[in-house]
Amino acid sequence: MAEHPHAQLVRKGYEAFSRGDMDTLRSLTASDATHHVPGNHPLSGDFKGVDTILDYYRRMFEETNGSMQVELRNVFVDGRGHAISVHHFTAERGGKRLEEDGGIVFRIVGDKATDLDECVEDIDKSNEFWS
Numbered sequence: 001m002a003e004h005p006h007a008q009l010v011r012k013g014y015e016a017f018s019r020g021d022m023d024t025l026r027s028l029t030a031s032d033a034t035h036h037v038p039g040n041h042p043l044s045g046d047f048k049g050v051d052t053i054l055d056y057y058r059r060m061f062e063e064t065n066g067s068m069q070v071e072l073r074n075v076f077v078d079g080r081g082h083a084i085s086v087h088h089f090t091a092e093r094g095g096k097r098l099e100e101d102g103g104i105v106f107r108i109v110g111d112k113a114t115d116l117d118e119c120v121e122d123i124d125k126s127n128e129f130w131s
Contacts, residue, residue: 036118
């Protein structure tokens with residue numbers, strides 16, 4: 001049985017993110033999308049608009065000197081425009097290492113992600129790593 005189109009979109013996005021393929025990410029994201037990043041650190045907050053979102057991703061790669069890796073573990077869909085990803089994240093930055101599970105709740109309209117709500121396993125550990 002074929003995978004749901006929303007799950008395919010999320011998988012394609014994770015593959016593009018892992019390659020640093022911002023053109024593909026742009027094609028999968030609505031121009032007015034928002035990525036909500038939890039925490040209280042310089043890379044947390046609401047990133048509005050596809051250019052701002054892609055700049056956030058660029059900053060993550062820069063801050064970790066390319067060490068950041070995200071392994072997609074699973075995708076769940078409801079068939080009504082929502083998908084949830086579960087992933088494992090690792091990165092090194094400034095002598096610190098972060099390794100944790102997390103996920104993103106996606107709102108999808110048509111064939112584009114319009115809203116991304118990121119969740120992390122340990123918000124305090126994430127804050128400490130990115131601060």
